[in-house]
Amino acid sequence: MTREMTGAKMVVQALKDQGVDTVFGYPGGAVLPIYDEIFQQNDIRHILVRHEQGAVHAAEGYARSTGKPGVVLVTSGPGATNAVTGLTDALMDSIPLVVLTGQVPTFLIGSDAFQEADTVGITRPCTKHNWLVKDPDALSATIHEAFHVATAGRPGPVLIDIPKDVQFAAGTYSAPKPSTSHYQPRVKGDLEEITELVAAIEKAKRPVFYTGGGVINSGPAASQLLRELVEATGFPITSTLMGLGAYPASGRNWLGMLGMHGLYEANMAMHGCDLMIAIGSRFDDRITGRIDAFSPKSIKAHIDIDPSSINKVIKADIPIVGDVAHVLEDILKVWKARGRKTNAEAVSKWQSQIGDWRKINCLAFTGSDKTIKPQYALQRLEALTKDHDRYITTEVGQHQMWAAQFLNFEDPNRWMTSGGLGTMGYGFPASIGVQMAHPDALVINVAGEASWLMNMQEMGTAVQFRLPVKQFILNNERLGMVRQWQELLHGERYSHSWSEALPDFVKLAEAFGAKGIICKDPADLDDAIMEMINYDGPVIFDCLVEKHENCFPMIPSGKAHNEMLLGEAETQGVIDTQGAALV
Amino acid sequence: MSALHIKKGATKHSAYNLRPSFSDVQERHTLAVLVENEPGVLARVIGLFSGRGYNIESLTVAEVDHTGHRSRITIVTTGTPQVIEQIKAQLGRIVPVHEVHDLTVEGPSVERELAMLKVVSDGEKRVEALRLADIFRANVVDSTLGSFVFEITGAPDKIDAFADLMRPLGLAEIARTGVAALLRGE
Numbered sequence: 001m002t003r004e005m006t007g008a009k010m011v012v013q014a015l016k017d018q019g020v021d022t023v024f025g026y027p028g029g030a031v032l033p034i035y036d037e038i039f040q041q042n043d044i045r046h047i048l049v050r051h052e053q054g055a056v057h058a059a060e061g062y063a064r065s066t067g068k069p070g071v072v073l074v075t076s077g078p079g080a081t082n083a084v085t086g087l088t089d090a091l092m093d094s095i096p097l098v099v100l101t102g103q104v105p106t107f108l109i110g111s112d113a114f115q116e117a118d119t120v121g122i123t124r125p126c127t128k129h130n131w132l133v134k135d136p137d138a139l140s141a142t143i144h145e146a147f148h149v150a151t152a153g154r155p156g157p158v159l160i161d162i163p164k165d166v167q168f169a170a171g172t173y174s175a176p177k178p179s180t181s182h183y184q185p186r187v188k189g190d191l192e193e194i195t196e197l198v199a200a201i202e203k204a205k206r207p208v209f210y211t212g213g214g215v216i217n218s219g220p221a222a223s224q225l226l227r228e229l230v231e232a233t234g235f236p237i238t239s240t241l242m243g244l245g246a247y248p249a250s251g252r253n254w255l256g257m258l259g260m261h262g263l264y265e266a267n268m269a270m271h272g273c274d275l276m277i278a279i280g281s282r283f284d285d286r287i288t289g290r291i292d293a294f295s296p297k298s299i300k301a302h303i304d305i306d307p308s309s310i311n312k313v314i315k316a317d318i319p320i321v322g323d324v325a326h327v328l329e330d331i332l333k334v335w336k337a338r339g340r341k342t343n344a345e346a347v348s349k350w351q352s353q354i355g356d357w358r359k360i361n362c363l364a365f366t367g368s369d370k371t372i373k374p375q376y377a378l379q380r381l382e383a384l385t386k387d388h389d390r391y392i393t394t395e396v397g398q399h400q401m402w403a404a405q406f407l408n409f410e411d412p413n414r415w416m417t418s419g420g421l422g423t424m425g426y427g428f429p430a431s432i433g434v435q436m437a438h439p440d441a442l443v444i445n446v447a448g449e450a451s452w453l454m455n456m457q458e459m460g461t462a463v464q465f466r467l468p469v470k471q472f473i474l475n476n477e478r479l480g481m482v483r484q485w486q487e488l489l490h491g492e493r494y495s496h497s498w499s500e501a502l503p504d505f506v507k508l509a510e511a512f513g514a515k516g517i518i519c520k521d522p523a524d525l526d527d528a529i530m531e532m533i534n535y536d537g538p539v540i541f542d543c544l545v546e547k548h549e550n551c552f553p554m555i556p557s558g559k560a561h562n563e564m565l566l567g568e569a570e571t572q573g574v575i576d577t578q579g580a581a582l583v
Numbered sequence: 584m585s586a587l588h589i590k591k592g593a594t595k596h597s598a599y600n601l602r603p604s605f606s607d608v609q610e611r612h613t614l615a616v617l618v619e620n621e622p623g624v625l626a627r628v629i630g631l632f633s634g635r636g637y638n639i640e641s642l643t644v645a646e647v648d649h650t651g652h653r654s655r656i657t658i659v660t661t662g663t664p665q666v667i668e669q670i671k672a673q674l675g676r677i678v679p680v681h682e683v684h685d686l687t688v689e690g691p692s693v694e695r696e697l698a699m700l701k702v703v704s705d706g707e708k709r710v711e712a713l714r715l716a717d718i719f720r721a722n723v724v725d726s727t728l729g730s731f732v733f734e735i736t737g738a739p740d741k742i743d744a745f746a747d748l749m750r751p752l753g754l755a756e757i758a759r760t761g762v763a764a765l766l767r768g769e
Binding site for chain 1: 619622623626627630634665668669672673675676678679681
């Protein structure tokens with residue numbers, strides 16, 4: 001079906017035809033024609049953010065909690081440059097986004113016009129792909145292709161830069177059709193490699209599944225198949241920060257998160273395993289620790305849809321390029337056809353070894369009846385919210401790691417955090433995006449006060465759109481993770497890592513027309529959390545916690561998985577100068 | 584052999600040749616990258632090399648199929664086998680990239696580069712420059728009483744050798760195209 005219409009109308013029509021129901025954006029001179037079209041329709045809801053970075057993170061929250069691409073609409077110049085952090089965040093965490101930017105009219109491009117920026121040039125390294133559309137007849141096909149590229153293969157953000165004269169000009173609209181583009185990443189894994197992996201599964205004595213965000217990106221079927229495979233084989237499973245929820249935390253084979261602040265049993269299992277099955281995970285430096293001491297005795301199988309992830313950091317002995325769900329399905333098929341064999345006796349010995357590591361109780365902390373320990377706050381949050389239809393977002397820092405350690409995720413798409421880029425200011429706008437997608441759910445942003453302030457202007461968005469997002473701020477008046485590193489690495493010289501002149505968060509909430517709650521006594525915590533949950537509207541919860549708590553366990557930079565620190569007593573002089581140079 | 588009787592890093596039947604040996608030896612590879620000739624595609628390729636810290640020794644690009652809008656980018660790069668594999672995989676995920684060929688692996692291939700050299704001299708030196716140009720089968724494409732411009736085609740090391748000889752004979756300027764390469768045979 002083709003029709004004549006203006007470029008601006010095509011944009012809105014293409015979004016409708018792609019099934020878009022929500023757009024996060026901020027208007028400006030170079031996108032006014034598109035905003036005019038948005039004004040004249042009711043199918044697409046537009047969420048007016050307070051800063052373009054917030055729009056992109058909100059779209060990320062929407063995308064991660066639904067599995068659908070998030071859509072952003074911003075203006076040229078500063079609108080586009082403000083979106084760059086969110087684009088980079090989405091690229092690092094493989095989140096599908098379609099970002100539309102206005103551009104100065106084609107005849108002004110290159111003249112340093114008002115609010116002109118080389119948007120495709122600036123965003124080339126932080127998008128999966130981007131386009132500048134100069135021909136109105138090419139606009140609708142480009143938008144449809146953009147949705148295909150954003151979601152096909154390894155997902156990621158794409159950007160379409162649309163000059164203002166193209167928005168005004170008339171052209172021919174074409175409806176979406178199955179993509180004919182050459183960009184069709186393979187989804188089926190190589191059967192020979194899969195058979196080799198199954199043979200390894202049958203023989204393995206000390207196996208471990210090491211899963212990541214790729215399982216969640218592959219869709220609900222992937223999580224289901226993963227659960228089936230884990231239950232059927234009885235192999236232990238750990239996950240990266242990005243992959244939490246793919247396998248339920250209540251599952252009997254669950255080891256907890258691995259990595260720099262992962263659980264002792266998870267990291268020890270990774271170090272000591274003889275078969276590592278990496279699924280949709282990318283051997284990030286937060287995961288591997290010291291490369292040359294990383295799981296030295298294991299055969300490593302690596303399943304990933306992106307060939308460049310394989311052998312990038314760690315050499316894969318059994319590389320399988322394909323979509324997680326497709327590959328898991330084939331693994332199960334082949335494994336069942338070959339008689340469902342495992343080395344059960346050895347695996348049960350391995351499980352009991354893991355049980356011994358578990359007894360160390362690496363998340364233990366010293367409680368207090370005077371101050372609220374951040375870990376305790378999260379334990380209570382978990383206890384009081386676990387039966388709700390709950391979504392969690394986080395900012396970045398100590399609170400993020402504690403949330404990953406102390407909150408339990410039973411399903412995928414319930415946990416939204418900035419893993420790869422580590423973007424402070426991500427969690428609050430992300431919670432807005434999640435709440436838009438799930439209006440009746442309980443959406444909580446676990447935050448630190450410093451991160452939260454980075455995008456606090458979005459309070460206006462939450463109030464305007466009546467989004468009852470709960471901002472659970474663990475307030476230690478410190479940049480906690482920076483402070484922790486300065487304690488361990490920089491002779492306790494706390495350079496600029498404390499928050500002075502903090503706002504009164506209760507008054508701040510009230511100033512925006514929201515509810516503020518403050519809590520500093522552990523005895524009051526449960527009631528305060530219940531008050532937050534039961535309030536029908538956005539809440540800022542100022543939870544004043546212990547100021548000098550460190551996050552453990554910790555693999556210090558430059559150390560191996562079996563060199564974890566479990567508590568304060570072990571922290572003296574453990575990081576050498578080489579380790580200190582790492583991030 | 585490991586306990587699981589799987590040869591670590593075996594290379595035989597992988598779909599993407601994903602089992603390179605990870606040695607530290609620097610290798611020189613010539614890559615042919617076939618791309619959609621759309622705006623910014625060269626910037627994507629070059630940005631990948633600079634952004635990820637890979638080397639470019641030589642790069643040439645031109646549209647080779649005007650109806651299909653395909654360009655061929657020939658890149659000479661160096662790196663360890665692991666880095667070379669990463670470069671190919673990273674190139675492969677650029678959306679407008681259609682094909683990536685490692686001519687060094689798929690070879691044998693033939694490599695040629697064109698250069699123009701301006702030599703400014705007189706007397707014996709001028710005669711010697713002309714004599715050497717004849718040996719190297721370089722053509723004179725411009726001549727004045729005090730200068731020659733030679734055009735020479737060949738593998739990069741042949742051009743290096745010719746330039747080295749011209750230097751004491753008054754080499755004033757040199758322009759090189761970078762390497763173009765094709766696989767030999769069918």
